[in-house]
Amino acid sequence: MNGKPAGRRAVREWALRALYQVDLGGKSAEEAVEEVLGVAGLEPDDAEAARELVLGATRAQLTELDPLIQQYARGWTIDRMAVIDRNLLRLALYELRYHPEQPYKVVINDAIELAKKYSTADSGRFVNGILGAIVRQMYPDEPSSREPES
Helix, strand or coil, X not given: CCCCCCCHHHHHHHHHHHHHHHHHHCCCHHHHHHHHHHHHCCCHHHHHHHHXXXXXXXXXXXXHHHXXXXXXXXXXCHHHCCHHHHHHHHHHHHHHHXXXXXXXXXXXXXXXXXXXXXXXXXXXXXXXXHHHHHHHHHCCCCCCCCCCCC
Protein backbone atom coordinates (compact mmCIF):
# COMPACT_ATOMS: atom_id res chain seq x y z
CA MET A 1 0.00 0.00 0.00
CA ASN A 2 1.04 3.62 0.19
CA GLY A 3 2.39 3.63 3.73
CA LYS A 4 -0.61 5.13 5.47
CA PRO A 5 -3.15 3.33 7.65
CA ALA A 6 -6.06 1.90 5.71
CA GLY A 7 -8.73 2.91 8.21
CA ARG A 8 -11.04 0.85 10.33
CA ARG A 9 -13.56 0.14 7.56
CA ALA A 10 -10.83 -1.47 5.44
CA VAL A 11 -9.76 -3.51 8.48
CA ARG A 12 -13.37 -4.66 8.90
CA GLU A 13 -13.66 -5.47 5.20
CA TRP A 14 -10.55 -7.68 5.20
CA ALA A 15 -11.68 -9.33 8.44
CA LEU A 16 -15.04 -10.09 6.78
CA ARG A 17 -13.23 -11.73 3.86
CA ALA A 18 -11.36 -14.01 6.25
CA LEU A 19 -14.53 -14.89 8.20
CA TYR A 20 -16.24 -15.70 4.91
CA GLN A 21 -13.43 -18.15 4.08
CA VAL A 22 -13.73 -19.76 7.50
CA ASP A 23 -17.50 -20.10 7.18
CA LEU A 24 -17.82 -21.16 3.54
CA GLY A 25 -14.39 -22.60 2.80
CA GLY A 26 -13.96 -24.54 6.02
CA LYS A 27 -10.53 -23.03 6.67
CA SER A 28 -9.18 -22.44 10.14
CA ALA A 29 -9.37 -18.83 11.31
CA GLU A 30 -5.57 -18.64 11.45
CA GLU A 31 -5.17 -19.97 7.90
CA ALA A 32 -7.90 -17.72 6.48
CA VAL A 33 -6.62 -14.56 8.16
CA GLU A 34 -3.02 -15.16 7.04
CA GLU A 35 -4.18 -15.83 3.48
CA VAL A 36 -6.28 -12.67 3.38
CA LEU A 37 -3.59 -10.53 4.99
CA GLY A 38 -1.11 -11.87 2.45
CA VAL A 39 -2.97 -9.98 -0.29
CA ALA A 40 -4.45 -7.10 1.74
CA GLY A 41 -1.31 -4.99 1.88
CA LEU A 42 -2.33 -3.48 5.21
CA GLU A 43 0.02 -1.63 7.49
CA PRO A 44 1.18 -3.77 10.46
CA ASP A 45 -1.19 -2.13 12.96
CA ASP A 46 -4.17 -2.55 10.63
CA ALA A 47 -3.20 -6.15 9.85
CA GLU A 48 -2.98 -6.87 13.58
CA ALA A 49 -6.40 -5.28 14.14
CA ALA A 50 -7.92 -7.44 11.37
CA ARG A 51 -6.26 -10.56 12.79
CA GLU A 52 -7.61 -9.81 16.26
CA LEU A 53 -11.15 -9.26 14.93
CA VAL A 54 -11.14 -12.54 12.99
CA LEU A 55 -9.64 -14.66 15.76
CA GLY A 56 -11.78 -13.03 18.44
CA ALA A 57 -15.02 -13.33 16.49
CA THR A 58 -14.24 -16.94 15.64
CA ARG A 59 -13.50 -17.77 19.30
CA ALA A 60 -16.72 -16.12 20.53
CA GLN A 61 -18.92 -17.33 17.67
CA LEU A 62 -20.54 -20.44 19.12
CA THR A 63 -20.70 -19.44 22.78
CA GLU A 64 -21.64 -15.75 22.55
CA LEU A 65 -22.21 -14.28 19.12
CA ASP A 66 -24.41 -16.82 17.36
CA PRO A 67 -26.75 -17.26 20.37
CA LEU A 68 -27.12 -13.48 20.59
CA ILE A 69 -27.80 -13.15 16.85
CA GLN A 70 -30.30 -16.00 17.08
CA GLN A 71 -32.10 -14.30 19.95
CA TYR A 72 -32.73 -11.17 17.85
CA ALA A 73 -33.14 -12.67 14.37
CA ARG A 74 -36.80 -13.51 14.66
CA GLY A 75 -37.85 -16.01 12.03
CA TRP A 76 -34.27 -16.67 10.92
CA THR A 77 -31.79 -19.34 11.89
CA ILE A 78 -28.08 -18.64 11.59
CA ASP A 79 -27.63 -21.24 8.85
CA ARG A 80 -30.46 -19.75 6.75
CA MET A 81 -28.89 -16.29 6.71
CA ALA A 82 -26.75 -15.16 3.81
CA VAL A 83 -23.10 -16.04 4.54
CA ILE A 84 -22.03 -12.39 4.34
CA ASP A 85 -24.84 -11.26 6.64
CA ARG A 86 -24.13 -13.72 9.43
CA ASN A 87 -20.42 -12.99 9.32
CA LEU A 88 -20.98 -9.23 9.33
CA LEU A 89 -23.23 -9.65 12.35
CA ARG A 90 -20.58 -11.75 14.11
CA LEU A 91 -17.87 -9.24 13.28
CA ALA A 92 -19.88 -6.20 14.39
CA LEU A 93 -21.12 -7.85 17.58
CA TYR A 94 -17.62 -8.96 18.51
CA GLU A 95 -16.40 -5.42 18.01
CA LEU A 96 -19.31 -3.93 19.95
CA ARG A 97 -18.65 -6.25 22.89
CA TYR A 98 -14.86 -6.29 22.98
CA HIS A 99 -13.89 -2.91 21.52
CA PRO A 100 -16.01 -0.31 23.31
CA GLU A 101 -13.51 2.33 22.20
CA GLN A 102 -15.02 2.00 18.71
CA PRO A 103 -18.17 4.15 18.46
CA TYR A 104 -21.09 1.77 18.08
CA LYS A 105 -22.74 3.96 15.44
CA VAL A 106 -19.63 3.68 13.26
CA VAL A 107 -19.42 -0.10 13.77
CA ILE A 108 -23.08 -0.48 12.75
CA ASN A 109 -22.78 1.92 9.82
CA ASP A 110 -19.75 0.06 8.46
CA ALA A 111 -21.60 -3.28 8.81
CA ILE A 112 -24.56 -1.84 6.89
CA GLU A 113 -22.33 -0.44 4.14
CA LEU A 114 -20.44 -3.74 3.80
CA ALA A 115 -23.76 -5.62 3.66
CA LYS A 116 -24.96 -3.36 0.86
CA LYS A 117 -21.66 -3.79 -0.99
CA TYR A 118 -21.27 -7.57 -0.71
CA SER A 119 -24.68 -9.10 0.00
CA THR A 120 -28.31 -8.84 -1.09
CA ALA A 121 -30.47 -5.78 -1.67
CA ASP A 122 -32.19 -6.29 1.70
CA SER A 123 -29.05 -7.09 3.69
CA GLY A 124 -28.36 -3.54 4.85
CA ARG A 125 -31.80 -3.32 6.43
CA PHE A 126 -31.52 -6.84 7.89
CA VAL A 127 -28.11 -6.18 9.49
CA ASN A 128 -29.25 -2.77 10.75
CA GLY A 129 -32.38 -4.24 12.34
CA ILE A 130 -30.56 -6.93 14.28
CA LEU A 131 -27.63 -4.76 15.35
CA GLY A 132 -29.98 -1.90 16.26
CA ALA A 133 -32.05 -4.15 18.52
CA ILE A 134 -28.94 -5.53 20.23
CA VAL A 135 -27.43 -2.08 20.74
CA ARG A 136 -30.69 -0.82 22.29
CA GLN A 137 -30.35 -3.65 24.81
CA MET A 138 -26.61 -3.00 25.36
CA TYR A 139 -27.08 0.77 25.79
CA PRO A 140 -30.57 1.22 27.21
CA ASP A 141 -29.88 4.80 28.35
CA GLU A 142 -28.87 6.03 24.88
CA PRO A 143 -31.65 7.99 23.22
CA SER A 144 -32.61 6.43 19.93
CA SER A 145 -33.44 8.61 16.98
CA ARG A 146 -36.09 6.15 15.82
CA GLU A 147 -38.16 5.57 18.90
CA PRO A 148 -40.21 8.23 20.68
CA GLU A 149 -39.39 8.60 24.33
CA SER A 150 -42.12 7.53 26.72
